[in-house]
Amino acid sequence: MTKPRFTAAAAVIACTLGLTATGCTYGLQGTPETGKTMIFALDQAEDHPSYIALEAFSDRLEDATDGRWDIRVYPNAALGNQQETVQLVSEGSVDMVVASGTLLENLNRDFRTLALPLLYEDIDHQMAVLSDEEILGDLFTSLEEPNNLTVLGGFTQGERHVYTKNGPFTEPDDLNGQKIRVQESDLMIDMLSAMGSNPTPLSYAEVYTAIQSGVLDGAENNLISYMTTGHNVVAPHVALTAHQVGTDYVVINSEVFTGMTEEDRQTFLQEWQATVDHHTQMWVELTEEAADDAEAQGSTFTEVDQQAFTDGLAEMLEDELADPEVRELFDRIQNYEG
Ligand code: GCU
Secondary structure, three states, rough: OOOOOOHHHHHHHHOOOOOOOOOOOOOOOOOOEEEEEEEEEEOOOOOHHHHHHHHHHHHHHHHOOOOOEEEEEEHHHHHHOOOHHHHHHOOOOEEEEEEEEHOOOOHHHHHHOOOOOOOOOHHHHHHHHHOOHHHOHHHOOOOHHHHHHEEEEEEEEEEEEEEEEEOOOOHHHHHHEEOOOOOOOHOOOOOOOOOOEEEEEEOOOHHHHHHHHHOEEEEEEEEHHHHHOOOOHHOOOOEEEEEEEEEEEEEEHHHHHHHHHHHHHHHHHHHHHHHHHHHHHHHHHHHHHHHHHHOOOEEEEEEEOOOHHHHHHHHHHHHHOOHHHHHHHHHHOOOOOO
C-alpha cells in the first residue's frame, strides 16, 4: 500500500496560497486505512536529542503499523519558527511540532504555571509530573476544542542557564543592562527581568547572529542547545543559574490524531511513550557530553550566587502565586511524590 507523500514545503505553500480544494484542515491527505507520512516541524538541529528520538519514533511507528504511519521531521526551523509552526499545525498544513511550554502560555495559563522557576526539583520530578494525568487534569486535551491541537506529552529541556559574550558574572547586578535573548514569552521576559537582565525576545534561529553582531549580549538555554546551535562560539561565558527546568510539548493536529484507527492510535501512543523514555535517557548523557565539549572548546562555567538569583525569582513568583488557581497547581506539583 502506498502512503501519500509530497514535500511539506509544497503543502505549506499550497495552503498559504489557498490552492487546496478543502482548505488546510488535514495537512497531507491520508485516510485512516492508508495512514500517511506526518510532517513534523522542529527547530532543533539533527544532533539534538529531540531530532534523534523523533527519527527513531518514526522508524518504530512505521514498523509497528506495517508502513501505514511514519513521520518526516524537518529540523532547523525549516518550516518556520515555533510560533508560526504551531499555527500551521492548528490549521492542518503541518501535522506535528515541538513547542516550548512558554509559547503555549497564551493558549492555556496552566502551561505558564508549568514553566515557572523553582517548580521542579529535577528532571525525574518533571517527567513524573508530565506523565501523571491525575495532576495535569485535562491540560493536554484543553487545546483541542479551540485550537485543533492535541498535546501528546513533554520532552524535558533540562536546566536552563544564562550565557554571555562577555563575562564571567555571578550576581544579578552583573546582568544589569545586558540584553539577554528570551523566547517570545511574557513569562520568560518576567523571569529574566527578575534575574537583573534586560530581556529581549527573539526566535531561536536568530540568536546566533544577534549575539555575534553585538545586538545581544547573551541568551539562556540548556547546555545541549547551547552546543547544537553553536552559541558557545559567540557566548563562551556560562553562568550556572539553572533558573528553569523547561519543557517542550509535542503537539499533533487533533484531526490527524483522531483520524487514526483505534488500533493505530494505540500503537502510536505506545511508541510515543517509548520515545519520551528514549529522549529523557539521552538527555542526561548528552548534557554531560555537551558540558565537556563546551569546556574543551573554550567555554567557562561559573557557579553563581544562587541565593541572590533565587531571591529575585522568588519575588516574581509571589506575584504569580497571588492567583489562587496558579498557587494550587504550583503547590500540588512542588509537593508531588508520585
Ligand atoms: C530549547 C527548547 C526549544 C526552544 C529553545 C528556545 O532549545 O528545546 O524548544 O525553542 O529552547 O530557547 O527557543
